[in-house]
Amino acid sequence: MAKILPFSLTVLSLALLSACSDKAPTQTVTQNEQTAVVASSAQQVVAPIAKKVPFEMEVHGDKRIDDYYWMRDDKRENPEILAHLEAENNYTNAQLAHTEKLQADLFEELKARIKKNDDSVPVKKGQYFYSTEMRGDNEYPIYVRSSDVKGSNKEVLLDVNELAKDHAYYQISGLDVSPSGQLMAYGEDKVSRRVYTLRFQDLTSKAMLPDVLEGTEGDVVWANDNKTVYYIKKDPQTLLGYQVFRHTLGTAQSEDQLVYEETDNSYYTGIGKSKDGSVIYISHGSTESSGISVIDANNPKAMPQRLIPREKGLEYEASKLGDYYYITTNWDAVNFRLMKVHQDQLGDKANWQEVIPHRADIKLEGITLFNNHLVYQEREKGQTSIKVRDLTTQKEQSLSFNDPVFATYMYGNSELDNPSLRVYYTSLTTPGTHYDIDLVNGEKNQLKQQEVLGDFNADNYASERIFIKARDGVEVPVSLVYRKDKFKQDGTNPLYQYGYGSYGATMEPRFSSTRLSLLDRGFVYAIAHIRGSQMLGRPWYDDGKKLTKQNTFNDFIDVTKALTSQGYASKDQVFAVGGSAGGLLMGAVINQAPELYKGVAAHVPFVDVVTTMLDESIPLTTNEYDEWGNPNDKTYYDYMLSYSPYDQVKKQAYPNLLVTTGLHDSQVQYFEPAKWVAKLREHKTDNNKLLFKVDMEAGHGGASGRFKGLKDSALEYAFILDLAGKNTL
Missing domain, CATH: 2.40.128 (Lipocalin)
Structure with missing residues (x-):
């Protein structure tokens, strides 16, 4: 491993900039003069130039040099690295200083649409109806339950605002109430690494029980004796939940019994319970295979039994009704079918009876x-x-x-x-x-x-679904929405194009009150349902992963070209956005077709594909070989390298870029986007913005709380609206 040498990084003071941006304008200072002062001050904060420390990696006889490998610190304590990230934040703040008022206005605009006092619809479980309440400016919900749907005898179970008040980040995993309704478990995460500490409360006395379970997935399943719970423990390095433990209330965690351990690190482990409460499920899921084991919920000493032997490529889910299991499966059915089998005949698929046949x-x-x-x-x-x-x-x-x-x-x-x-x-x-x-x-x-507060009227907006022919002749679905009185199909509207295209996750056409701030300013919003999702069924997913991953990027690029050529958007006002695996999409697209986009926002982007997938110590790596391929195989290595955003950065012009991450991200480690930004800054030949914003207190999902997250949206929108010249309604 290459030795990491100390470096010198000058971070210029923002005192002058702050003084300028905060100064109350006088009658003798025009708005243009104020803007000029802010711009002049911003120029004094230079872009952080990261040091280069060559780190050589050789696989399959191929040598790669990573000059920014030194940015990785799994403990997130290295002062040199933290200083560099803070310098990036200072630079971003300086470059966006002229949009501070716009960001503040957008935040208030987004917040003003949200009903402050808002209750969820009660859901019946057992003898109670459970719901949440949001009140005033509270960031977090209050969990309540009632004896009937009208809210009689309402009982507060948990006020998350009280628990979160002393923490910069706070998240609970949800509530799990015992079958008797008298005991409650919940998981809390104060770091944003999605590693939860489980706590228990007596709902009658409101006393906290002494039981505290560390390092968990955050959920429990109760056995029917009301004193035994099952939970999943995570590996502290890979963050993989792989062990199912049984805990008896009143005993130490060290005494808990291991009832299942997943030895194949390409599988995720989950737990649940049948609707009738008779069995506890342990689910085993990898990208292309899955399975289920069951435990008798009435026997606190029972051990799990597989429903059927696990098979490579076989996927299924099971639901119990009486003595039968209904099984949704891909067995001889790429788009899945529904089968039924008596619980005494589970072990052999030959006993399964078809309920809903496969349809191509x-x-x-x-x-x-x-x-x-x-x-x-x-x-x-x-x-x-x-x-x-x-x-x-x-x-x-x-x-x-x-x-x-x-x-x-x-x-x-x-x-x-x-x-x-x-x-x-x-x-x-x-x-x-x-x-x-x-x-x-x-x-x-x-x-x-x-309820959307303000002047929202659904009749002001229109949506449509169109199909765009990609370069290989395949038609890609695209969902569009725009404001009717702001839209003309003449190639003049700015475009916000969103995409994901991985893991078979389909980005549904859902409503967003936040999005109205774009639509009301004349934007067309498009979701490109590219290959890698399951918008057109399972084959649509299979045709956008592993050795067909390039289809995902081609589809997104071809949708952009078609939307501009068909007049839905101006070719000079196209903005693309994606996060996580969608951030990988953004990275690949701007390497391959940078000229199409005026601005791009890449949130928590997975961009260092090859290096990450070669390192089994990094969370999620081994689970995703069937998604991206295993680069220890040269065929996959070469293919992944051909599109890896970090590896394919080159000397060319790039769009204006806003890159965001969280220091404690558990899914895409902060150092991936940090390295990517450093390499882009080294190679890009343009004068466009390259901004990197690091939330030093959050992880993959961003800030906790219902309003804090709106500041992230306001930042992104201000970045885009400023570039589009759409600062006002």
């Missing part, structure tokens, strides 16, 4: 079961639909919605005897709406719709 053009996405009904969700040509089947008569009905492009989610259906289905519905123009839908007649009962 329709993906079965999930099911939920009730005593007398099967509800399933499917996707055809990019659009989801929900169907309800009577298990006695086998008659089916489809649930209908009005918008041309929308998203639906089944949630909160925790009871087998519920007479209705709980659904969340949203579209690019329709705020989130909660329904209870009668399982017999399909009638909808609207429980709540997100």
Whole structure:
């Protein structure tokens, strides 16, 4: 390993800049003069130039030199590195000083649309109805429960604001209440590494129990004796949850029994419980294979048993109803099908009976079961639909919605005897709406719709779904939304194009009150549903990962070209945004087609693909070989290297760039974007902005709290609006 030498980095004082930007204007100072002063001050803060320490890596006979490898510090304590990150923040603040008022105005604009006193729709679980309350300027929810849906005998379970008041970052993993309803567990994370400490409370006396479980995933599943819980422990280095422990209340964590350990580090481990409460699930999931083991929830000494032997390439999920399991699987069904099997015949797939057959053009996405009904969700040509089947008569009905492009989610259906289905519905123009839908007649009962404060009127906006032909002839779906009176299909509107395209994650066309600040300023907002998602079914995902990953980048670039050529946007006003794996997308796109974009925002970007995937000590690496490929295999190494954003930085002009990260990011380590920015600054041949913002207190999800996160959105929007010349409505 190359020796890391000390370096000298001059960080100029921002005192002058602060004085200028904070100074109250007098009648003798014009706005232009103020702007000039701020701009002049900003120029005095120079871009941090990172030192270069050659670090040689050789794989498959190929030598790579990483001059910025020294930026990695797993403990996040190295003063030299922290100073460099702070210098980047100072530089970004200086370069965006002229937008401080715009950022502040945007923050207030975004915040003003949010209803301060807001309650969630109660969800029945056991004998109680659970919900959350947001009050005033509180950043965090208050968890409550009641004996009925009207809120009678309301009981406060947890006020997260009280727990979070002394912490810069605070997040709880959710509440898990015992079957008796008398005990509660919750996980807390004060660092943003997604490693939770579990705590327990007696809900009758409100006393905290002495049990404290460290280093966990944050959730528990209760056995039916109300004193035994199962939880997942994480590896402290890789952050992989791989061990399931059984804990008895009143005993030390050191005495907990290990009931399952995942020995294949390409698998994630999860836990859950059947709707009837009879079995506890341990789920085993990798990118291309999955499985389930079950534990008798009535026997606190039971050990897990596999439903069926694990097979490479076999994926399935199971739901229990009576003596039968309903199994959603890809067995001989690339787009999945539904099977059914008696619990005594589980071990052999030959016993599985088909309930919903495989269909080549329709993906079965999930099911939920009730005593007398099967509800399933499917996707055809990019659009989801929900169907309800009577298990006695086998008659089916489809649930209908009005918008041309929308998203639906089944949630909160925790009871087998519920007479209705709980659904969340949203579209690019329709705020989130909660329904209870009668399982017999399909009638909808609207429980709540997100209230958008201010002058919002859904009729002012329009959305559409178009298909754009990519360079290989494949048609890529694109969801669009714009304000009707601000849009002309004449190539004059600025474009905000968002993409992700990895892990089979489909970016649904959901409503966002934050997005209105762009639409009201004339932007067209586009979601490019590129390959790597499952918008067009599982083949759409398979055609955008591993050795077909380049399709993801091609699709995004080709969508940009088509949206401008078809008049949806100005070719000189295109802005692209993506985060995490979507940040990798941004990095690849600006290496391959930088001329298309005026500005790009890359949030927590996964950009150092090859080096990260060669290092098994980095969180998530081994779990994702089936997503990106294993670079220890030369075929994958060469292919990954061909698009890796960090490795492919070259001497060329790049768009204006805003890169963000969190120092404590547990998924994409902060040093990936830090290295990338340093290398871009070394190689780029333009005078465009290259800004790097590091949240020194947060991780992958950004700041905790409902309002703090809006400051991140305001920063991004100000960066884009300033470049687009759209500073005002």
